Amino acid sequence: MTEKEAVYYELLVLRCRQRQRDALEELVRTWDRPLLYYIRRLVEDEHESLQILQQTWVKVLQGLGRLREPRKLPMWLYSIARKSALSHLRSRYSEQAAFQREAELPDIPDESTDLRFEDAEQIHYGLSRLSLRHREVLTLFFLQDLSLEEIASVLEIPVGTVKSRLHHAKRTLKAILEQEESSHA
Amino acid sequence: MHRPDKTVRERLLDMETPNVNQKEACERQVQALLERRLSVAARIGLGLLAILGALLVRDFLYLWRWALPPDGEMSRSVTGTVWFVGVAFGVVYTALSGYAAVWGRLGSRIRPSLIAGTGTAMAFVYIVVRVFGMEYPLLRYDPHDGRILLVGQLGAAVFFLLVFGGLYLILRVVYRMESKTQEKLLQLEYRLADLGEKIDKQQAR
Numbered sequence: 062m063t064e065k066e067a068v069y070y071e072l073l074v075l076r077c078r079q080r081q082r083d084a085l086e087e088l089v090r091t092w093d094r095p096l097l098y099y100i101r102r103l104v105e106d107e108h109e110s111l112q113i114l115q116q117t118w119v120k121v122l123q124g125l126g127r128l129r130e131p132r133k134l135p136m137w138l139y140s141i142a143r144k145s146a147l148s149h150l151r152s153r154y155s156e157q158a159a160f161q162r163e164a165e166l167p168d169i170p171d172e173s174t175d176l177r178f179e180d181a182e183q184i185h186y187g188l189s190r191l192s193l194r195h196r197e198v199l200t201l202f203f204l205q206d207l208s209l210e211e212i213a214s215v216l217e218i219p220v221g222t223v224k225s226r227l228h229h230a231k232r233t234l235k236a237i238l239e240q241e242e243s244s245h246a
Numbered sequence: 247m248h249r250p251d252k253t254v255r256e257r258l259l260d261m262e263t264p265n266v267n268q269k270e271a272c273e274r275q276v277q278a279l280l281e282r283r284l285s286v287a288a289r290i291g292l293g294l295l296a297i298l299g300a301l302l303v304r305d306f307l308y309l310w311r312w313a314l315p316p317d318g319e320m321s322r323s324v325t326g327t328v329w330f331v332g333v334a335f336g337v338v339y340t341a342l343s344g345y346a347a348v349w350g351r352l353g354s355r356i357r358p359s360l361i362a363g364t365g366t367a368m369a370f371v372y373i374v375v376r377v378f379g380m381e382y383p384l385l386r387y388d389p390h391d392g393r394i395l396l397v398g399q400l401g402a403a404v405f406f407l408l409v410f411g412g413l414y415l416i417l418r419v420v421y422r423m424e425s426k427t428q429e430k431l432l433q434l435e436y437r438l439a440d441l442g443e444k445i446d447k448q449q450a451r
Binding site: 063064065069071073075076078079080085094096098101112115119122153181182184185201202204205 | 258261290432436
């Protein structure tokens with residue numbers, strides 16, 4: 062995160078705490094779509110996702126006054142969105158079941174070399190085929206709002222685990238996309 | 247923060263547009279941020295508080311008619327002002343809590359602090375008036391000392407009301423000024439960071 066971005070977040074939080082309507086609109090306008098995209102990757106149903114998004118915003122408003130590090134606003138927003146989504150998932154299924162799909166996926170050999178992803182449409186499609194654990198780390202990575210340390214903080218896991226999970230997720234995504242390409246060829 | 251290709255992010259976000267109109271959704275979210283829906287229990291509670299406020303207003307009006315001292319015993323302007331303030335706070339409190347109970351929301355239009363503030367002021371004035379009303383008969387027995395006692399007590403009560411009210415207002419103004427100063431400093435810091443970024447870019451070319 063650049064110094065400019067950090068100051069911008071602090072300023073935005075301060076203005077929101079002052080209940081400036083334009084600041085709240087700016088906050089929602091800036092973060093509504095990324096948060097929705099992230100939540101949609103965790104919860105499949107669109108209607109439920111919108112409900113979780115609404116819950117997230119309510120929690121954001123309630124917690125803005127207590128936010129200790131306003132410069133880490135994006136991390137905080139994603140954390141709240143994640144907790145809201147997981148709470149929803151827990152109420153629907155057990156968390157274990159939600160993450161179970163990962164174990165069912167086949168191992169991908171470590172031979173992929175080019176792991177660059179340029180096609181957003183393919184990524185979008187590929188994400189839906191990944192396990193929840195891989196999907197959420199890769200979604201946060203592609204949304205480009207957080208550093209690896211911040212992703213680790215949002216997911217409540219060590220940075221090393223984020224790196225390895227990200228590595229495996231990219232390889233799996235690439236394998237899925239290649240498989241898809243070959244089936245169309 | 248890694249932003250190797252910002253367009254990938256933007257294109258991903260474009261792919262996730264909800265069915266509802268984005269602008270409407272945004273406005274709804276802001277409205278949700280500014281307003282808090284009240285539970286049925288909270289609405290009932292506020293309704294009861296509104297009824298209590300209305301009863302106190304009625305009591306104030308009754309006291310006005312019953313206990314307003316005739317000219318000469320006590321200045322009508324002093325007692326009249328106290329009762330008027332009490333009635334005014336009571337009416338505002340009743341209207342606010344009643345409206346919130348009916349509307350079912352607290353937030354941008356009616357803030358909880360506003361209801362609490364007017365309620366506290368109304369209760370304070372009511373207690374003062376009640377105490378004053380209980381001691382008022384003293385005037386009949388000892389007009390001179392009784393008047394001094396009552397005026398002194400009324401003056402002390404008004405003094406405390408003004409001191410606490412003034413203190414609250416001063417703290418609020420100080421907090422606002424501090425917040426505004428911090429905002430200005432951050433705006434300045436943001437401009438400096440922006441300038442620094444532009445200079446770095448120019449040097450990199």
